Amino acid sequence: MALSKTYQPIANDASTARTPASDELRIINRTENAVLTGWQAVRISRGIERMPSDFEVSLTQKVPDRFWCPLKAGDEIQVSIGSDVVLTGYVDRMSVSLSSDTHQVAIAGRSKTCDxxxxxxxxxxxxxxxxxxxxxxxxxxxxxxxxxxxxxxxxxxxxxxxxxxxxxxxxxxxxxxxxxxxxxxxxxxxxxxxxxxxxRIQEVTLPDVVTINGQLAEGNLKSAGIRVGVQQGINVQRAVRHVSVSSRFSRYTVFPQSVETQRDQTAALGVTIPDAFCEDEYLGRNRQLYIISEQYDLGQSLAQRRAIWECNRRAGRGQATLATVDSWRDRDGKLWEPGSFVYTYIEAVDQSGYPLVVADVTFTRDVETGTTATLTLMEPAAFAIAPMSLAPTTWDQTQALQEAGAITQPVAGGHH
CATH class of the missing domain: 3.55.50.10 (Baseplate protein-like domains)
Structure with missing residues (x-):
């Protein structure tokens, strides 16, 4: 059984390890104080809504006739690309396989937050x-x-x-x-x-001047907190843009409770609760959604925020671009980072010149596709947080609060 030296793992003392190449994948075994390089296949995934971050790597063993790997399940590790750390956590599991021409070890792990x-x-x-x-x-x-x-x-x-x-x-x-x-x-x-x-995902404003003489005004974009680097004809290998209206509605009406319960309570307390609603004019046709929010009090604030959230988040989630680029780094040499804004120009999929949020990034390397990063890009509204009540009150508590004057009649009106 022959080994390819390219994929042979190399273990060095972590304190004396050489300076790595910019895209060299290294796993530092903190338990054994060793550095492992020379991985055959790599996948590292991070995301703004992904916790914990996770990774998978595989390698051909150094000595094919017996088990060899200076890592074991449970070891504390740090994964880095070049000199940049991308994950700190633990080895979750190991799989050892043998066939007529290969003898491999696959390792998977997650961030420390897995606990x-x-x-x-x-x-x-x-x-x-x-x-x-x-x-x-x-x-x-x-x-x-x-x-x-x-x-x-x-x-x-x-x-x-x-x-x-x-x-x-x-x-x-x-x-x-x-x-x-x-x-x-x-x-x-x-x-x-x-x-x-x-x-939180913060909003950014696209600068007034984005191109100068047909070239991107990179300085203007960077000053606005927008990265440069996802461009058709420059570094995009594959791209898919998904647009869907199946989850969008013309009007979202949110009720604090079921209709019958609400009628009973409002009649007993002598108050009128107006509709909490938000309208989306994109569809251009009548298509309404009624929602019972996660609350049992008679206040309108949570219901109104829920209506706005439903409208904005569904609009944001209705559009997503998946782009595979030819490098783990952007044009400035920085690793792609979840939560950052990237100026995205992929005209062939109708994604022309707009800053999008990196929702998820997967760093991949294998012998078939080489080194790539797959980015999931969305609008900021896609990451709005669903409002909820932590301490809902019961009917008896609500009545007591009303009698004590703690609940007042909400202001009428809806959000457009």
Whole structure:
């Protein structure tokens, strides 16, 4: 059984490892302090809505007649492309295969945040969290038992708070945190260091001047926070643009409760709750959707926000572009990053000159297709967070609040 030296793994001491090539894939085994290179097939996936990030690699063994690999399931690892770290976590599983002409090892792993998804949350007090706690303090408490750092790129002083709520025994830390993050309008993901990241997609404005003498005004785009690098005829190998209206409607009407329950309560309390609605004029025909929101109080705020969210998110999700480019890096040599804005020009699929958000990126390398990155690109509205109620009130509680004057008649009107 012959080995190809190109795919032979090389283990070096991590402290004395040479400087890697810009796109060399390396796995640093932190448990054994070794660096492994020379991978035959590579896939690394990261996304703004993907947690944890994950990877798969395979290699031909150095000694084909016996098992050899300085990695084992459970080892702490760091995956890097060149000098740039792309994932920090653990080896989840290994598969060893033998055939007449190959002897291979396949390795798969995930970010350190996998423990927040797989394991049950360790909570200081199951009776509930106090009103006024911040999302950051909750995330830090849930992540601390697993040795996971919490980071945020939200503006200073903008960390949301939340009302009192109760966690359920057996819930994972991620299930609790994701629910509260939705209430706060924040996305929960991970970063390259295996830390938990609290973030939002921020809007960018396309500069007035995008091209000069037929060439992209790259300086203007970069000043606006927009990357350059997904262009037909330059680096796009394949592209598919999906446009669908099957999930879009002309009007979204949201009811705080079912119609009959709402009628009973409003009649008893003597209040009138106007429709919470949002209209989408894109379709040009009547096509309505009625929704019961996740709340049991009589306030209109959550229902109205839900109507706006349904309209915006469905419009954003109705358009997506998948582009495979010939490099793991953009024109400035930076790795493609989830959550970043990229100026996308692929005229052949009717995607002409617009900044889109990198929703997901998959770095791939194999002997058939070489080195590529597949980007899922969407409009910012696709990442709007679904509003929800953390502490819904029952009918008896609502009546008591009304009698105490804590619930007032909402302002009439809808959002257009």
């Amino acid at each position: 927040l998804i797989d394991a049950s949350a360790e909570i200081r007090d199951w009776r509930g969290y106090r009103q006024g706690d911040t999302l950051m303090s909750l995330a830090e408490e849930l992540a601390r038992p697993y040795g996971i750092e919490v980071r945020s790129n939200l503006p200073a002083g903008a960390m949301p708070t939340f009302p009192t709520f109760t966690a359920n025994l057996g819930e994972s830390a991620y299930e609790i945190l994701e629910r509260v993050a939705r209430y706060c309008g924040v996305l929960v993901t991970d970063d390259v260091d295996g830390a938990l990241l609290l973030t």
